[in-house]
Amino acid sequence: MSGKKKEVIRLERESVIPILKPKLIMTLANLIEHSTDRAEFLKLCKRVEYTIRAWYLLQFEDLMQLYSLFEPIHGAQKLEQQNLSPEDIDVLEQNFLTYLFQVMEKSNFKLTTDDEIDVALSGQYLLNLPITVDDSKVDKKLLKKYFAEHPHPNLPDFADKYVIFRRGIGIDQTTNYFFMEKVDMIISRLWRCLLRLTRLEKLLKRSSGRHKKDPKKQDDISSEADGDDLSVERVRLENMELRSYTAFPTCSY
Numbered sequence: 001m002s003g004k005k006k007e008v009i010r011l012e013r014e015s016v017i018p019i020l021k022p023k024l025i026m027t028l029a030n031l032i033e034h035s036t037d038r039a040e041f042l043k044l045c046k047r048v049e050y051t052i053r054a055w056y057l058l059q060f061e062d063l064m065q066l067y068s069l070f071e072p073i074h075g076a077q078k079l080e081q082q083n084l085s086p087e088d089i090d091v092l093e094q095n096f097l098t099y100l101f102q103v104m105e106k107s108n109f110k111l112t113t114d115d116e117i118d119v120a121l122s123g124q125y126l127l128n129l130p131i132t133v134d135d136s137k138v139d140k141k142l143l144k145k146y147f148a149e150h151p152h153p154n155l156p157d158f159a160d161k162y163v164i165f166r167r168g169i170g171i172d173q174t175t176n177y178f179f180m181e182k183v184d185m186i187i188s189r190l191w192r193c194l195l196r197l198t199r200l201e202k203l204l205k206r207s208s209g210r211h212k213k214d215p216k217k218q219d220d221i222s223s224e225a226d227g228d229d230l231s232v233e234r235v236r237l238e239n240m241e242l243r244s245y246t247a248f249p250t251c252s253y
Contacts, residue, residue: 007234009119012169059103066096090145097146104165112164113154135161 025045032038069078069092079089112120144160156164195201 009232009234010230013230056103056106059099059106063096063099063103066092066099070096093142094146094149097142098150101146101150107167109165109167111152112156112166114156115154116166117156117164133158133162138162 025042029038029041032041069075069082084092138161140160143163147155147159152159192201
């Protein structure tokens with residue numbers, strides 16, 4: 001495995017301090033020598049906290065008022081009572097999305113990008129929960145109009161129907177014997193060996209090579225990335241030597 005090229009994933013550092021708020025405040029307060037200054041600092045922290053809470057409260061109230069017009073049970077009835085035109089309803093829908101995205105952003109939630117979706121799908125995470133979305137019941141104009149007015153880079157293909165928010169990136173490590181996974185790997189390796197012997201592998205590579213991303217462009221993107229980003233090695237089960245003892249694959253999400 002040492003001779004194989006390592007798979008490294010670049011992760012953006014989060015702007016969140018992983019510490020409890022009271023501990024952070026008291027740690028900073030203890031750095032102040034005079035008790036009067038320390039008391040004034042604690043008052044300042046309270047005022048900042050109340051200001052943030054007031055902003056969230058106002059945003060949440062506006063958000064819930066707009067949501068009451070579109071919630072699936074009584075929303076249609078309330079819209080009829082308001083006697084709004086279709087143009088006014090579209091404006092209210094976009095205002096609701098604007099408030100929603102602002103609250104999610106302030107809560108350190110981020111829109112999942114297309115690259116992050118590819119990383120998540122390529123990981124073959126062991127705790128998969130299959131979810132099927134009925135596209136026929138999803139409004140394809142609502143988000144499309146919002147992103148046209150509020151563009152976001154590198155959106156997934158399904159961003160016109162639904163979005164996925166994430167908060168934080170962690171490293172998950174799973175320990176097990178992975179009997180079925182090892183059987184699958186043995187079958188896949190035998191299949192690849194058969195393709196090499198029959199020389200069908202080259203033919204398949206030629207047909208699939210057209211759809212691969214340009215590695216030069218990927219290198220340019222990596223070089224332009226922030227130097228403060230984290231680089232994490234992904235250890236895949238298919239790249240490990242299959243032995244009798246326990247394997248330790250790592251999945252990043």
